[in-house]
Amino acid sequence: MEFLHKDEHTDEGLIIIQANLDDMNPEWTSYITDLLLAEGANDVYWIPIIMKKGRPGVMLNVLTAEDRLPRMETVIFRETTTLGVRYIRTACHRLGRSFEKVETRFGVLSVKVGYHQGQAVQFAPEFRECEEAAKRYGVPLKDVYDEVRSRYMGRP
Amino acid sequence: MEFLHKDEHTDEGLIIIQANLDDMNPEWTSYITDLLLAEGANDVYWIPIIMKKGRPGVMLNVLTAEDRLPRMETVIFRETTTLGVRYIRTACHRLGRSFEKVETRFGVLSVKVGYHQGQAVQFAPEFRECEEAAKRYGVPLKDVYDEVRSRYMGRP
Amino acid sequence: MEFLHKDEHTDEGLIIIQANLDDMNPEWTSYITDLLLAEGANDVYWIPIIMKKGRPGVMLNVLTAEDRLPRMETVIFRETTTLGVRYIRTACHRLGRSFEKVETRFGVLSVKVGYHQGQAVQFAPEFRECEEAAKRYGVPLKDVYDEVRSRYMGRP
Amino acid sequence: MEFLHKDEHTDEGLIIIQANLDDMNPEWTSYITDLLLAEGANDVYWIPIIMKKGRPGVMLNVLTAEDRLPRMETVIFRETTTLGVRYIRTACHRLGRSFEKVETRFGVLSVKVGYHQGQAVQFAPEFRECEEAAKRYGVPLKDVYDEVRSRYMGRP
Amino acid sequence: MEFLHKDEHTDEGLIIIQANLDDMNPEWTSYITDLLLAEGANDVYWIPIIMKKGRPGVMLNVLTAEDRLPRMETVIFRETTTLGVRYIRTACHRLGRSFEKVETRFGVLSVKVGYHQGQAVQFAPEFRECEEAAKRYGVPLKDVYDEVRSRYMGRP
Amino acid sequence: MEFLHKDEHTDEGLIIIQANLDDMNPEWTSYITDLLLAEGANDVYWIPIIMKKGRPGVMLNVLTAEDRLPRMETVIFRETTTLGVRYIRTACHRLGRSFEKVETRFGVLSVKVGYHQGQAVQFAPEFRECEEAAKRYGVPLKDVYDEVRSRYMGRP
Numbered sequence: 001m002e003f004l005h006k007d008e009h010t011d012e013g014l015i016i017i018q019a020n021l022d023d024m025n026p027e028w029t030s031y032i033t034d035l036l037l038a039e040g041a042n043d044v045y046w047i048p049i050i051m052k053k054g055r056p057g058v059m060l061n062v063l064t065a066e067d068r069l070p071r072m073e074t075v076i077f078r079e080t081t082t083l084g085v086r087y088i089r090t091a092c093h094r095l096g097r098s099f100e101k102v103e104t105r106f107g108v109l110s111v112k113v114g115y116h117q118g119q120a121v122q123f124a125p126e127f128r129e130c131e132e133a134a135k136r137y138g139v140p141l142k143d144v145y146d147e148v149r150s151r152y153m154g155r156p
Numbered sequence: 157m158e159f160l161h162k163d164e165h166t167d168e169g170l171i172i173i174q175a176n177l178d179d180m181n182p183e184w185t186s187y188i189t190d191l192l193l194a195e196g197a198n199d200v201y202w203i204p205i206i207m208k209k210g211r212p213g214v215m216l217n218v219l220t221a222e223d224r225l226p227r228m229e230t231v232i233f234r235e236t237t238t239l240g241v242r243y244i245r246t247a248c249h250r251l252g253r254s255f256e257k258v259e260t261r262f263g264v265l266s267v268k269v270g271y272h273q274g275q276a277v278q279f280a281p282e283f284r285e286c287e288e289a290a291k292r293y294g295v296p297l298k299d300v301y302d303e304v305r306s307r308y309m310g311r312p
Numbered sequence: 313m314e315f316l317h318k319d320e321h322t323d324e325g326l327i328i329i330q331a332n333l334d335d336m337n338p339e340w341t342s343y344i345t346d347l348l349l350a351e352g353a354n355d356v357y358w359i360p361i362i363m364k365k366g367r368p369g370v371m372l373n374v375l376t377a378e379d380r381l382p383r384m385e386t387v388i389f390r391e392t393t394t395l396g397v398r399y400i401r402t403a404c405h406r407l408g409r410s411f412e413k414v415e416t417r418f419g420v421l422s423v424k425v426g427y428h429q430g431q432a433v434q435f436a437p438e439f440r441e442c443e444e445a446a447k448r449y450g451v452p453l454k455d456v457y458d459e460v461r462s463r464y465m466g467r468p
Numbered sequence: 469m470e471f472l473h474k475d476e477h478t479d480e481g482l483i484i485i486q487a488n489l490d491d492m493n494p495e496w497t498s499y500i501t502d503l504l505l506a507e508g509a510n511d512v513y514w515i516p517i518i519m520k521k522g523r524p525g526v527m528l529n530v531l532t533a534e535d536r537l538p539r540m541e542t543v544i545f546r547e548t549t550t551l552g553v554r555y556i557r558t559a560c561h562r563l564g565r566s567f568e569k570v571e572t573r574f575g576v577l578s579v580k581v582g583y584h585q586g587q588a589v590q591f592a593p594e595f596r597e598c599e600e601a602a603k604r605y606g607v608p609l610k611d612v613y614d615e616v617r618s619r620y621m622g623r624p
Numbered sequence: 625m626e627f628l629h630k631d632e633h634t635d636e637g638l639i640i641i642q643a644n645l646d647d648m649n650p651e652w653t654s655y656i657t658d659l660l661l662a663e664g665a666n667d668v669y670w671i672p673i674i675m676k677k678g679r680p681g682v683m684l685n686v687l688t689a690e691d692r693l694p695r696m697e698t699v700i701f702r703e704t705t706t707l708g709v710r711y712i713r714t715a716c717h718r719l720g721r722s723f724e725k726v727e728t729r730f731g732v733l734s735v736k737v738g739y740h741q742g743q744a745v746q747f748a749p750e751f752r753e754c755e756e757a758a759k760r761y762g763v764p765l766k767d768v769y770d771e772v773r774s775r776y777m778g779r780p
Numbered sequence: 781m782e783f784l785h786k787d788e789h790t791d792e793g794l795i796i797i798q799a800n801l802d803d804m805n806p807e808w809t810s811y812i813t814d815l816l817l818a819e820g821a822n823d824v825y826w827i828p829i830i831m832k833k834g835r836p837g838v839m840l841n842v843l844t845a846e847d848r849l850p851r852m853e854t855v856i857f858r859e860t861t862t863l864g865v866r867y868i869r870t871a872c873h874r875l876g877r878s879f880e881k882v883e884t885r886f887g888v889l890s891v892k893v894g895y896h897q898g899q900a901v902q903f904a905p906e907f908r909e910c911e912e913a914a915k916r917y918g919v920p921l922k923d924v925y926d927e928v929r930s931r932y933m934g935r936p
Contacts, residue, residue, distance in 0.1 A: 016556075020669055021182075023181050023751075024181075024182075025179050025180075025181065025922075026177075026179065026207075026211045027179045028921055028922065029211055029212060030210050030521075031921055033520060037520070044520065045518060045520075045527075046212055046518040047515060047516075047517050047671060048518075048671075048672065050362060050653075050669060050670040050671075050672075051182075052657060052667075052669075053186050053366055053654075054186050054367065054654060055182045055183060055186065055366065056182050056202055056362050057182050057669070058212050058518075059669075073717065073740070077719065077738070077740040077745045077746070078745060079920050079921060081922070082738075083719050083721065083736070083748075084717055084718040084719060085717050086640075086715070088556060088713075089557070090556050092552055093553050093555070094552040095551050095552055097551060112551070114545070114550075114551045116541070116542075116545040121545045122545070122550070122551060124549060127807050131811055140859050141811055141812075142805075142860075145805065146461055146465060147465075149462065150462040150465050150466065153458060153462050154462065154466070172398075176823065176825055181766075181769070183751050184765055185362075186366060187765055189364060199332065201332055201362060201364075201369070202362040203359060203360075203361050203371075204362075204672075205825045206524050206826040206827075206828075206838075208813060208823075208825075210518060210523065215827075229873065233875065233894070233901045233902070234764045234901055237904060238894075238902070239874065239877065239892070239902060240872055240873060242794075242843070242871070242872050242873075243872075244796075244868060245400075248398050248399075249397050249398075249399070250396040251389065251395050253395065270389070270394075272389040277389045277608075278394070280393060283335075283651050296589075297703060298649075298703065298705070301649070303621070305617065309614060310622070328866075328868075333650075335649050335650065335651045337610075337647050337649065339595050340609055340610065341678070341680060342677050343599055343602075343609055355832075356832065357800055357830060357839075359827060359828075359829050359830075360516075360680060360830075363650075366653070366654050367650045368670055368672060369650050373829075375866070390608045391608050393610070400868060401868075401869070402866045403866070404864055404865070405864055405865050406863065406864040407857065424863070426863045428853070428854075433857045434861060434863055436861060453547060454547065482710075484710075484712075491805050491806065491807045493803050493805065494803065494835045494836050494837050495802055495803045497674075497835055498677075498833050498834050498835065501676060512676065513674060513675050514673065514836055515671060515672075516674075516836060522809070523806045523807060524809060524826055524838050526674075556712060558710045559711045560708055560709070560711075561697065561709050561711070563708055580707070582706075592705060595647075678833055678834010745920075770929055771933075773926055778930065778934070
């Protein structure tokens, strides 16, 4: 059993950068998400909103450590159409995490486990590995998930 | 009491035109809505959707009589970025309608009444008139609505 | 093993009733959903849309057999604020269904199984029973789901 | 007239807990909402978002006093699938509130009134009571609302 | 070339006012947006959310300088149905801005340019002027945008 | 100039397959989209909806030729959690299409052109090629788009 424990902790000093976009080509969103993650964003997500004159816009949200703010802004101003961004201070409480391996009909697959106050409260199959296994074995992705979850629960 | 009765009926032969847009500037949506209504669309509405590659797009929906289809398409192809549209056949059941006048603290205002099988089942203050009255009298728009609804209910 | 088989089939002659609502109190939506289901609607769902003048409205959707159309409309016209509805013809392909029982740490619980061309392609724990078990045993709802899914998979 | 005045005030020291969920069964959302409210959350709401790889996720939002943070987190980590939460500091400006009774065709019903700087700026029929009255009297829910609003406006 | 430079800067001390609305007539939203902008709001936007009992509500968001908070609240409490609002502290990083003129087939039209660290990173045709030109010349709005963008790029 | 003309036409006999999903892991959506497109779906898109008990679900939409219906259903029943699907008949009006090449600072890039009644009404840079060019040349994606659009407009 592999056990890369990362302790439960709270990251203070994080920032959510927000930009409301009502004039940007939506084709560019996933490209922008990937660039921001590559520059070290903790998370990137988009919220459908309704802006002035009833325009169906999107709000870009980037969660980042404060010291990466300039790198995030460089990407945002280069790649989106915004003329400004907002900052909201936030802190993140992250569960302790480990990756465990389980043997399944589809090979050895990883489960990400989350610990709150020393107790395992979450476990999730790794999407990328399950996707690969589903394709390799020609089975539904949901069957791989069920198999992994069931094996993890039934482990000795 | 003004009474412009329009009987309850069903319009067969209507069409919903749909276009999924993942590369259009959202600034243009209200302009396009207004052009389509000016050309005789019965209704125009936009639905936020998630398209290929996770793009946050919008689906344009235009409800129209079949004989106005070419005029609608001319606007859609000229003004949006779509390379095609879908048609869905539909029929509309419309309530009978009348406009009535009620006296209020904010002047005489109209109420649109809807009739199903001869019975009044809906009544709604006219937005435009209420908006004007709210500005003229310097009162909240919601107060004008409440006044109109209350007066309509208490009419002799 | 209980086996209440309902064969896979297609229901022709169904109708989706749609009503775009831009002036209705959203507090009423779940009440309306429940009334429509009580009158025999097959399904009821709401879609956030953007209507004329950029209003954030909702579109009511009611899936129903054609012979229940009048009962559905009676509810819609009584309870919503709409002045009309649209009809879209549809057919529903429904999987064969059975309910099976599985023994779990939280008692005997039901699983709904779906069959496509004679093969079980879906199985889902019953929400209501799992919710009750989670409360009775003081465990997370997700643990009940995992237990049921795992037991169903490992059944003889 | 019953008058349970609660003065207008601002609650400092509140927190919005946010969790982006891209791998949770949506069946569980209302169950989770109810648990959080039962533990003392001030408010719970969900925002549709688009996450990495274009996944249509939801963002859980819990508004809470800071001293209830641990209880909220216990529920969130137990019941959702998240591996972490964000905190955003906030303050809430709450209107003064009273409940008044009005006599209506459907019995005596409550109205919640909101006061800003000593002036009544809001009034709202109580949903639960109106729902009950609508069922008991066999009338549309919207008629009960209209009756209550009209009676409240016309009270001596 | 007109050049009204406004330097890149960060506005500290801004506030996002939020109100979750589950019982408001959506017809009023654009009226409320306009009132808030007229009172000096920096931005106003609406987010579709899911509230208690699964109600499809909207969250009003108003971005404002702190000294305009009372004026914003006066509008919000008068015009919406909320019994309270939340405050979230924020800061806005705004690009430097200039307006430039370009000669096009449709007359002289403005482009808003955004500067980050002295470099032009954004440029956007002015919606209102393009809309007017499209109507005056009887051409698609998108053609006006393309013409303006192309001319701006090809300027000497 | 490459010119692969595909004439403007209407495809009758298409079907929109819809499935409302309130219990599916959203992680699986893009995987499912890709499988359906690989099996020959014309388009796949997801609509956020609100289902029974206020659940924030998604509606899968698959646009397909009727003869591919069984292949689409095989994927849907295998990979999603639905117990049934709906069919809606539709027709698609597709513009004539050609691909043209334009020389730009970032190499020769393609433009997809749409023709309505013999007239070019749309043109769009190819996302994949622009993305590649942006990465290769280290420039913003939006600059590549602007360059391609401008060059296309200014071609001899």
